[in-house]
Every structure is written in structure tokens, then in C-alpha cells.
Amino acid sequence: MAAPTLAPAPARSDGLRVVRRDDQTSGFDATKISVAMTKAFLAVEGGEAGSSSRIHHLVEDLTDQVITALTRFPAAAVHVEQIQDQVELVLMRGGHHKIARSYVLYREERAKARESSAPAPRSPELQVTGPDDLRVPLDWARVETVVGEAVAGVEDVSAAPVLAEIRRTLYDGISTTELAQALEMAARTLVEREPNYSTVAARLLLDRLRGEALTFLGGETPDHSAMTAGYPAYFRTYLGRAVELGLVDPELELFDLDRLTAAIRPERDLDFGFLGLQTLYDRYFLHSGGTRFELPQAFFLRVAMGLALREIDREARAIEFYELLSSFDFMASTPTLFNSGTTRAQLSSCFLTTVDDDLDSIFRAYRNNALLAKYSGGLGNDWTPVRGLGAHIKGTNGESQGVVPFLKIASDTAVAVNQGGKRKGAACAYLETWHVDVEEFLDLRKNTGDDRRRTHDMNTANWVPDEFLRRVEADAEWTLFSPDEVPDLHDLYGAEFAQAYRAYEAKADRGEIRVFTRVRAVELWRRMLTMLFETGHPWITFKDPCNLRSPQQHAGVVHSSNLCTEITLNTSAGDEVAVCNLGSVNLLAHVTADGLDVEKLRRTVTTAVRMLDNVIDINFYTIPEARRSNLRHRPIGLGLMGFQDALFAQGIPLASEAAVEFADRSTEHLSHHAIAASSALAAERGRYASFDGSLWSQGILPIDSLRLLDAARDGDALDVDRSTTLDWDTLRAAVQRQGMRNSTVMAIAPTATISNICGVGQSIEPQFRNLFVKSNMSGDFTVINPHLVRSLKERGLWDEVMVADLKYFDGSLGDIDRVPADLKALYATAFEIEPRWLVEAASRRQKWIDQAQSLNLYLAAPSGRTLDELYRLAWHKGLKTTYYLRAQSATHVEKSTLRGTDGKLRGVPMAPDPVPEAPACRIEDPECEACQ
Template identity: 55%
Template sequence: MTTVTSGVTTTLEVRKRDGRIISFDAVRVHYAIGKAFRAEIGLPEDQELENSLEAQVKSISEAVIDQIESRPFSRDGVDVETIQDAVEIQLMRHGHFSVARRYILYREEHAKLRALRAADSDGNLIAPRINIKQEDGTKEPFDSTRLRRRIYSAVRGLEQNCSAEELVEETYRSLYDGITPQEIYRAMILASRSRIERDPDYDKVAARLMLMVIYNEALGRLHPKEDIADVTRREFSNYIETGIAADRLAPRLREYDLERISAALRPERDAAFPYLGLQTIYDRYLLHIEGRRIETPQYFWMRVAMGLAWNEENKEERAIEFYNILSTFRFTSATPTLFNSGTLHPQLSSCYLSTVDDDLEHIFKVVSDNAMLSKWAGGLGNDWTNIRATNSHIKGTNGQSQGVIPFLKVVNDTAIAVNQGGKRKGAVCSYLESWHLDVEEFLDLRKNTGDDRRRTHDMHTANWIPDLFMKRVRDGGDWTLFSPDETSDLHDLCGSAFQARYEEYERLADEGKMRLFRRLPANELWRKMLTRLFETGHPWITWKDPSNVRSPQDHVGVVHSSNLCTEILLNTSKDEIAVCNLGSINMVAHVKNGELDLDKLRETVTTASRMLDNVIDINYYPTPEAKNSNQRHRPVGMGLMGFQDALSAIGVSYASQEAVEFADRSMEAISYFAILASSQLAAERGSYPTYEGSKWDRGILPIDSLELLEQERGLPIEVDRSTTLDWQVVRDSIREHGMRNSNVMAIAPTATISTIVGVSQSIEPTYKNLFVKSNLSGEFPQLNLRMVQDLKAEGLWDSDMVEAIKYYDGELTEIDRVPEELRLRYLTAFEVEPKWLIECAARRQKWIDMGQSLNLYMAQPSGRKLHDMYMLAWTTGLKTTYYLRTLSATQVEKSTIDVNRFGIQPRWMKNSSASSDIRVDRGEAAVEPGADPNAILDQLPPEQPKTCNLDGDCESCQ
């Protein structure tokens, strides 16, 4: 470029940082400013700006050139920093402050890069200017070659979609003098993690880098030429001895033939872990000594397997069998088993249920039991229906009771204080039957307003509802509340027996023979239940009668509540704390060529049933009541996860009759194989002690008990009863051998264990196809990998698609370029009508002897919709429901999206004011004479409901 100074034409020159003088190139200024604009709005560098933005870039570039040309002439040229200063100034003068900020950060990053490295004449990295601080405090020069080798190794085979050089460059920006090796790995992982939304192959890169971290800690720094598999097998016995010496592992592990066990390790299976799975087990599952992990992922699986097999006659053979099922992600034990198997305190059970007697000593015994059970990672369910109501007479002191609420506050605070051994937050759910006189205060426990001494912000709550109440709601009848000290037998009655006795108490009340009672329209109480559920996410809706009428153990007790997650339904009493031992089948791992692989599923379920049964005898029991109950009845809970992934694998939308049929047939297969496996175990080990007189003994299977529920309810159960397998084989086996376990099936939420193996949670629909997941390990971008694969197959996966999915908040529905078939296949949770979730759940429930953790989703809730949804769940025979979830305010980060590119408002923008469509009535509405008794259900406050505030990593999510 030429300019005129004092009448003399000169060439504008630039002085580079290395002292070279070159000619000024205005194109480079224009390019730098355009790059800053693209970075601010999230456009790739090779994509053209819109005409209006391109015009602004041109105007700013000309202003920069004018500013540079107006400077006094210098024979040494214009310094590069001066030109960059001019760019910053002109960006701000033109009002583009956010773009200027981008440019400033860009300059700072590159300044740091220049401080970290220099270049020789060939452009190669030479002597660094920073040092690495080792664990012992010594420093050694930073080796850029080692960093590049690790990143390029992690990207190997993925170069088509992943740029190793980009990762190197971004990692450099995080380096500083005195940085530790751990921080360098973290920088590499974060660089990969931030690009997962661009392509899921970056998840594999992050996982490989995470494995390097784990190997360095567990196996020591490896030579680049060493084979990981050889080192892993060679060091296994050292791992066992180190763990025993540090009191992390049980000495019984020495009794194994460790040479045989180590030879069975398959370190190559580490590559199957997703990044978040590795991060999760690193943070909370891998055993450590003073913060240093001593386990690799395969050591972890083998430790769990050995801990479950040490009572087996051929324990090496069984341990290897268990290991192969676990390490190939076909089945995963629940979190307490993964935490504690093979350790000095093998508390392997997931759930504990207890009933509280109306006795002060027993009340605080239960609180103490809660603390001991929570310490070892147990999730708790307490039944509080026995406790007399507020203002009831206390005979011993001749005073008046304060009711159940103050005691629940103590339960809440105990759960906070005893946080599952410091590994995750304590969690408990309290249940109350709907006829209890304190039920209205119980509904308010999770509210943020009112007397905080009568609020339990950290404890879960659930309604335990008899069928008679639902009938009264349906018919517009009245409902009477009683105090349990006057109606103590209602607690142990269900079905028609409950109805007869309850109606007798109502007659006594009418005759003035009951001291405390209150009568109100059933719809009014139902409305309050749904309103509180909408406002606070609690109490959950669960049903007493189907849980009891269909219970296999109705001959030896009563199901008084469910557990923390509403899937466990076992008898409780003063002498028995019910215990359940859980694990989940990975459904998508059993889909082959678009169909369910029944042979593989049979093998998995049979082995998993043995693992679950072993838990009962190995388990460490914190209380004698828990040990007594578990060894008498021996219940286990076989569940499933990856249901949504299995639907995607067979090309089916959750919102379809095909999904309902798959739910039916897949659960039938699991039920068939699980019941048969328990019967085969009984042939080998004997039936459980209370088998005689059970439904199993009477020839009643779960599918048969639906008819019993119909009889007790006096209403049809609206669910298909068809079967496809030869159930006579199962019936004959039970008749001949009995059952090893009183209960065999329960579907838990599996949020954590499904994360470990990288599949969709439990029976959940996809939450979003792209979102950020927050848990105790941090925040992680989550991308639906199957969706990406299908979009790639259609040639549709590009930066525009990523931007569109982010704009539409992880949904494909409104993206026209996506084929309709894929839009339907990848509907998200809030796009699937609740009826489909309920229909699928009802088909499963007919096969299950316990329950399922069923979350219900509603994008635009109203009172009528909530009423219809929960009535459908009841009429189709469901035993319990779990969370009610609606759209929250938290969405995918959109700050880099050019929203002007899309002409339609996404649902997340439309719904920001959707609650204004819901009529507001914060008073206690009543049914007017002659009005529709359900009309008040159309009135709900427009507050966003709260869901789980325990961050998805409590026991409530497995």
C-alpha cells in the first residue's frame, strides 16, 4: 500500500515481532476483523458473513487503514501491535464491544502462545519457556513433543472428524509456568469436551485422554512402547495387595487364583466407555488411596465381580462370568454394589423401606436406622401413616400430639447430615396414606413459603393412595380424613377390605363416635395433590391397592410404602426393614439386526439373577431388622436401561404403537427369564424361607394378578393381556422347584449407571438430543450419538445442523431439512405425549412383580391434563409414578447462535409465557353445587415445578 507524506509517495511498511519489515497488507486487516465477527456469532471461518455484517467489516477495516496512514512516517515501519490496537479502537468506536472483546481475548491467547513457544526456520517447536511442577515440588521443562504425542494418539483413527492441531493449540492457551501434569491433562480433556457438540468423535478423544489419566495413576507412568494390556494384567496382583494393605479391599480377594483372574482381564474394553462414564467412575467409583486411583476400569469391574462371587464353589469361574457380563455393558449392578463390592464393608443393597410405629422410642429408632443405612449408600423409604394426627390425645402425658410433621423435619435434617459416606447426598422419601388427618400439611412440606420449621426442602414425599379415594374423585364424592390412633387397622387393609372398614369409620363419624375427623370433597384434596406436585414436584402419586393386591408376599405382610424411587414394593413392619438389591439390563446391548436377541438376553438375565441373589448372603447389613427381612424373603430387583436406545436401534419412535408393543414383548422376555432363573436357583440352593403360601406357591404369576386387582377394584384394568412365550415352562419349574426370591423385578431410574455405560436412562425417553448435563462431576455436553449417525447417513450433519438443534433446544421437530421419519424417531421427552409413556409402562407393569420409576413429562401443563394423565395411569393398573417434569428455564447455551437466521420461534421461546394460559387461583377453590366436580382441576398456579434438587447423582437415580 502506498501513501503520500510531505508530497512524497511512500510504501506503508509493517515491522514484525521478529524484526522483519514487510509491506502492509490491508486484506489481512479485513480478514482479522471478519474472523472476530464470525467467532462472536458462531460462524465457521470459511462461511461468508451476511451482506450487512460484511459491509460493517469493510467500513471498520477502512477506518483502521485511515488511522494507520495518518500516523507519522517511520522508516522502521508500523509495529504490529499498533495495527492491532487500531483494530480494537475502531471496533469500539463503531459500537461492536462484544466483537472487540473477542478480538482482545484472541490477542491475549496468542500472546500466551508466543510466550510458551518459539519457532525455528522450519516452523518446528523449540525450547519452551515454562516448567512443569511435579508432585514432589520439583520442576522440569515443559515437553511440547510429549503433549503433541498424547493428543495425536488420542485422535488416531478419528482424523476425519477431529483436529489434533486444534486441540494442541487450545491446550497451549491454558498452560502457565508451574502447571501440573494433572492440569495439562485437564486442559487437553476440556479442549476435546468443548467440541463434542461439533462431532461425537470428540467424546472418544476425551475418553482416551481420560484413560491416560487413569492409567498414569493406577499403573504409573508408562513407556510409550509398553502395551497397556500386558501392564494391566501384570500389575493386577499388586493392585489387590495394595488395596488390602490400605484397607480398601477385603483380604478375602487373596483367596482367588489371581493369575487366572488377571489372564481374564480384557483392557481393550476400556475403549467402550464414553467420556462421561469414565469421568464418573474416576470421580466416585474407582478406589483410591489419598486421592490416587488404584483401579483401572477393568480392575473396577473385576473387583465388583470377585466381590459377588466369593461364596461360589467355583469362584474364579463365576467371577470371570460376572466380569464378562459387567465389562461388556450387558448388565450393571446398582451403585451401592459398585461402590462397595469386594471391600471391607460390602453394603451392596440399594433400597431400604421401613414402617414407623406410633411410639416415640420407635420413631427415633427409625431416624437412627436411617442414618446408619444412609451411611453405606442406601436409599430410604419411610412409611409414617401410623403416627397419630395433630391434636390427637396422648394417653401417657394426657397432652395433645403435634402430629407427624415435626418428626419429618428431623428425618429431613438427618438425611442432610449423613451424606452416604461423603460420596453423595443422603436421600429419603416419606410416605403418608391419603386418609391421614395431617395429609394437607404433608402436601405442603416442599413449599418455599410458610413456617420453615414445618418444611422439608431436602426430603422427598409421596402420597400412598387407596383405590377408594380414586373412585371418589372419579365420582365426585366426599373424602374423610382420620387420625390413625382411632383407625389403626386401615393401615394394614387394602382393596375391598379397606373399603368396607373405611366406610364403617365414616358411619361412626356421622354418628359422633369418632373424636377427630374432617370431611371434604375428594376432588378438592385431589386438586391440592396435583397443585403441589406441579408447584414443587412433590408428593409423588403412588397407589396402595395395586401394590398390595398384586404383591407375591401378601400372605406374610403388607406393603406400606414404596422406596426412594417408587419402584420397590415390599412388606414392612416393626420387625422388618425391607431391603432390595438392584441391577439393570442394558436393552440396546441385546438388540441385533433390528430385533431383540432372546438367546443373549436369556444368558444375561440368568447370570445377573445369580449375581443379585449372591448380594443377599454377602451383604453387610447396618441393622438387624434389615438382615432379618432380606434373608427371610430374598427379594431382588432386575430392571432395565437403554430402552430409548433400543427403540432407536430398531427404528421406532417412542410415540407409537410399535414402541408400546416393544415395551410389552421386551418386558415379557425379561420377566420370563428372570422368574425362570430364580426358580432354577431354587433348584440349586432352595426356595426362600417364606415361599410357602406366596402367590408363587399358589401358582399366581404377575400376569395373573391383574385379574385379582380387577376383582378387588371392581373396575376393568385397561391393558392388553396377550403373551408370546410358553409360560407353562415357567409355571412347571416353579411348581417343581419353588422360587429363590420373593420378588425379582423392579425398574429403577439408573441415571448414574446408565451414564457409566453410555446409554439412555432406564425407560426414559430422550431428554434432549443436545443439552448440557450437570452432576457432581461438572457440566458435560450430551449429544444423541444415534441421531448423529442417522443424520450423517443422510448427509445432514454439519455446522448448520448443530446450530439449528441448539436453536430449537435439542429438538428436531421444526428443522425442515430433517426427514420426517427421523424427526419422529428422535422426539424428545416433552414432545412425546404422556399417554405413550403410560401405555408403555402399563404393558411392562403386567409382567413386573414390583414397580417402575416412571417419570411423566408435560410441555404445557394444565390442571385438566394432569388429572387425565394420572387417572389414565391408575386405570391402566400402574402401581406408582415418579417425578412430574415440565420444561425448565435452563436451556442449551445459545449465545453463539444468530437467531435471525431462523424465522420461527422455537418452543423454548414460546413457552416462556405459556403459563399465562393457566388460570390462577391461589386460594382453596371449592366445587360449586351442580358444577363439574373436576372443574377446579383446571386451576393451577403458573409456577415452574421443581424436579430433583439432588443433582441426579443421589440414590434416587441409581
């Protein structure tokens, strides 16, 4: 069948050049794409493809998508195979899987045919354009040297495919910047077939970084071997220049630099994956005018020195801290990495505030949010005290517009102050479930309705008392109040809250309450879950467990959590802004195939707790309320990341009793060592100021506080395993005798960014997909599960067809017949795991943690019933908070090509087709970068 006549392609590709396989360039001709796709449709589908008119319009649209993608390429020329990559990509995105898969196999056959008949490659005789516009011959020998260094010592990679990929992307007149990027991209395109090329790409990026840094500092561009010997001299020059530019605290130059530089481990520059190093390059390394001059080991040492400023033997402590950071055994949170050792050392991660019911407090809250967000803090705001819609305003004898208009301003403030230009500003508003504005609060993230009463850029969370869940389970009524008429409910929890709440209901029945509304508790609960499904907000967090198990009950009330739902600290309007200082242990670095390395974990946790405690005294506080609170209570939040990586290393499926047991035992050890470390610091440095009267002072550790929650629920609503394996009696006695340096010591944050740096999975998250593209502020990155690839290699199953199948089945093994059942269970992805397993594991962790954990829940097929059962289970299992609900649709990911463009296989959790009690709507794949 002849191809139909095609309309001219859009003119947006004017000026684009195509690099052919013989390294010659020619003008871009979009009609070739249209003709090729038309032939593909006719060849695969034959007469089923429909009329010529249908094919014409379909191919025209697909061709336009290809051209749009090509015009986003940074270079002025694209290789013919890059064009073919994009053709495959748009075919897969459009759901034309059979055609795309056939095209993949056809390209592979043609590539093998060319390789068998092609003459030996020759060095390209090309010119490179420098920054001064002067052209010089391409130094191919140096390219080969750099690539050779990059692949050295890395398993299952070689220089040949990287060099071949580079050859086909070069063109005459390429700039030096484009040449450096071409080296990295050449390795990135191979990551899908071999994850270790991520390390190769990182080393090629490192070469570019070295050139950028050393040129800026007045030196020559060294290779890695030369840099190894020159690192101490470079560090001195770098530090002096950073101080001169006003970027680093001059106090760092007073350290014994000979002692410190002798401890630098240059070989650790080679340990990064590409995503980790690119993230550091884009957002963490010091720069001047956009030129980075801070190399990885200088970065880690600068952070370590900043954290050791107040130590007695600060060189020894700086080396100890540097070892922990540079080995990836532990990583401090993003604000600490951004700012440690700088002239504005704001190192804290999270800030919690309470907003009182007057304009002074409200507008002070906006100001505080701006100042706290400027230096990378994540915000959690308690808005419950602000009176509701229709409440009386005594000063004007008018009626209140409620809390929602004020939340709109808070949302706009978070957008305006985008964390010093380094990342998106972020805040979360909390409201208790009895607030009369709660129904409007549920709608804040909707895309419909009055936009003046929407907060599209601010997170929201329900602060749910136990009494409400009891009413839900009893199918009883629930009363909504305005806080100006029931002011003490805000500060009450447990039995006292329930008693006062019922008394206010009686007053409402007698006509003594002006503003109130009655609803069925279960109907409000369903609406909460429906909005959570539709918009991803508000999250469900539980007020009573957060307070009843808080070590600081004597010092105040926990009125909210933070931006990522793992911090549970007391706040008060106008007096104290709660602050938490975060960092996370890399659990993968502390396990072997035989289980947890408890002695290494003890050493890591002991040093990490000291580092986090140091943050409190070094910290640059932007508002006095934060300084007052932090110095009085000294809270820290030690968490973990790489949980599922640790399971992979042991061969334990996440959906198993063994995984739940590992969550229990690993967190028990983390808790024991963290509490012991803080108590030892108290003996060395003194107790935190508000220790007396705390649960710690009464010998009640986090595991013991479960009985307080159990008693408040009358023993029939808490289903938590109470098993222990360590010597907790001795630790209790030590805590009572020595005290604690920190009022809280544990919190499991999302680790969205620092886990990328360390090359492990986020926090306690299940693997989202075994192959997908991760998108963040640094760009799009192909992510493939290296543990899976290793297992498939061991069984002789890793090949091009497996890569194609992983893409076709959205990174899931379930439908790939030749994969054994045990590997399918071990590498099951987030939506293939029953979410109850996530809740069970979280329950086991929560019993050991004095704060909370950022727990995302995944549902493959949400419905009103499954949502209800899941969140009630979370409550019964004693969880303090939950985080995002993630759901999916029939189309899970955009497929990348087999050869890959490294950047467009984007995994996006979506809501499914409509189900009862849960309308369908897109839910983005969120990443909290404000915490970590």
C-alpha cells in the same frame, strides 16, 4: 454510531492472564469485552437497540457475567477464544439470540481466514511445572503420542483439532495437573460437533488415571499398549496395596490370581465415554488420600470377585460376572459397585421401613435411617401410623403436633448422613391419603410458610388407595382420620379397606371418632396435583395395585415404595426393614436393527439374577431388621436401561404403537428369563424361606396377578392389555415344582448414574434433549444424542449450522426445516411426546413386573385438566407408582457457545407460565442416585 463511554469493569479479574493466539500472555482487560459487545448490539439491532444508557447498563451486566464465569476457570490464564466462548454464552442466556448467532458466524469466518493465512504450527517451547516446583521442557512428542492413541480407531475424529485446541490453552509454567486436564478439555470442547470426541476425552482421562495409579503404586506411567501387557502385574500390585490400606477384603488375595488376571480385557478401558469414566474416577475408584489407584478393569474385576466370594468355583463365576460388567451388558447398582469386595460390603440399594406411633419407634427410625444411609442406601419411610395433629396423647393427656415435626427431623438426618461422603443422602416419606395430616403433608416442599414445618431436602409421596380414586371419579366426599383411631386401615387394601373405611365414616357420623375432617375428594385430588406441579412433590403412588399384585401378600403388607418408587416390598414396624438389591440390563446391547436378541438377553439375565442373589448372602447389614428381612424373603430387582437407545437402534419412534409393543415384548422376555433363572437357583440352592403361601407357590405369576387387581376393581376400572407370546404354562409348572429363590425378581430403577457409566439413556426415560449439558456431582458434561448425529450424517445434514440450530432450538428438531419428518418423529424429545405414550408403554411393562418402575412423566403445557387426565390414566392402566412430574417453560436451556465450553448448556425442566389450576414454579431436573 460511536460506542458509549463504559464504566470500569469489576476488579474480580485481577491477576487473570490471557493467552493470545501467538501463545504470548497479557493482562486481562475487561473493557475489550464491553466494547465488543456494545458494537455487536449496535451492529445487529441498529437504532432498535434503544438509548445509549440502556445499552450501557445491559452491556455492563453482561460483562460482569462473563468475568464471573472466567474466574471459575481452574487455570490462572485463559485463552482469548475461551473469553469469546463466554461472551457467546452470556448473550444466549440473556435471550440475545440474533446477536449471539451473528457472532458465532463471524468467529467461524475469522477462524477460516486465520487458518488459510497462518504458517505451519510449530511445537511450543514451553516449560511445565512439576509437583516439586521444578520446571522442565514440555514433552510435545508425548502429547502427540497420547492424543494419537486416543483417536486411534475412533470414527470421524482426528488428532489435529485436539492438538490445535491444546496449543491455544497452554502457557509457560503450566502445571502437570493442568496439562493433563488441558488434554481432556481440548477433546471435550469438540464433543458438540462430533460426539465421538467424548471417547477421545475419556481416553485422555484414562492416560491421566494411569499415571496417577502407577505412580502411586511405584511404577512408571505407561501408554495404553504398554499397559495392555502390564495389566496382570498391575492388578496384583493394586490388590496387595488395597488390602494393605484396609480398603479391600483380604479374602480376595486368596483367589487364583493367575486365572483371573488372564481373563482381564484391557481393551475395554477404551470403551468409555467421557461422562462414564469421569463418573467412575470421581466416585467409584478406590483411592488413598484422594489419589486414585484403581483402573477400570481392576474395578470391574474387584466387584466381580466380591460377588463371587461364596461360589464353589469362585474364579469361574468371578470371570463370568466380570464379563457381564466390563462389557456393559449389565451393570450392578451403585452401592454394589461402591462396596463389593471391600471390608464393608453393603451392596443393597433400597430400604423400606414402617414407623410406628410411639417415640421409641420414631427415634429408632432416625437411627436406622442414618445407619442405612451411611453405606449408600436409599430410604423409603412409611409414616402413616403416626397419629395426626390434634389427636389425643393418653400418656400426657395432651394433643399431638402430628407427623410433620417428625418428618422435619427425618429430612435433616438425610442431609447430615450424606452416604459416607460419596453422594447426597436421600429419603422419601410416604403418607396414605386418608391421614388427617395429608394437607400439611402436601405443603412440605413449599418454599413459603413456617420453615419448621417444611422438609426441603426430603422427597415425599402420596400412598393412594383405590377407594379414594373411586370417590374422585364419583365426585364424592372423602374423610381424613387420625390413625390412632382407625388403626386397621394401615394394613388393609382392596375391598377390605373400602369396607372398613366406610364403617369408620359411619362411626364419625355417629360422633364415635374424635379427630376427622370431611373434604370433597376431587378438591383434595386437585390440590395433590397442584402441589405436585408446583414443587415436584408428593409423587402419586397407588396402594392397592402394589398389594393386590404383590407375590408376598401372605407375609405382610406393602406400606410404601422406596426413594425412587420402583420397590414394593412389605414392611412392619420393629420387625422387618425391607431391602432390595438392584441391577439393570443394558437393553441397547441386546438389540439389533432387526429387533431383540432374545438368546443373548437370556444369558445376561440368568447371570445377572445369580449376581443379585449373591448380594443377599454377602451383604454387610447395618441393622438386624434388614438382615432378618432380606434373608427371609430374598428380594432382588432386575431392571433395564437404554430403552430409548434400543428404539433408536431399530428406528422406532417412542410415540408409536411399535414402541409400546416393543416395551411389552422386551419386558415379557426379561420377566420370563428372570423368573426362570430364580426358579433354577431355587432348584440349586433352595427356595426362599417364605415361599409357601406366596402367589408363586400358587402358580400365580406377575402376568396372572392382573386378574386379582381386576376383580378388586369390579372389572370396570382396569384397562390393561393382556397379550402374551411366550410359553408361560411350562414356567408356571416349573415355579410350583422347584420354587423360587427370590420373592421378587424385577424392578425398573432410574439408573441415573450407572447408565452414564454404560453410555446409554437412563432407564425407560425419553431423551430429554438431543443436545444439553448434564449436571451431577462429577460436574457439567455436554451430552449430544449420538444416534441422531449418526442419522444426520447418513443424510448429509450434520454440519456447524445444524449444531447452532440445535442449540438455538433447545436440542429439538421440530423447528429445523431441513430435517426430514421421519427423523423429527424418531428423535422427538421428552416434551414433544404426548405423555400418554409413556403411560401406555409403562402399562405394558407393569403387567410383567412383580415390583414397579420409576416412571417420570413430561408435560409441555400442564393444566389442571391435563394433569387430572394423565394421572387418572395411570391408575386405569394398572400402574403401581409414578415418579417425578417434569414440566417446562418458554426458556428451556442455557445455550452453550458453538465452539463450546463444555459445561454450561444446562437443560432444566421448568414449570410454564401460569395456567388454570396450576401455579407456575420451578421444578428441578431430578436425578435419583440413591437407587443407581
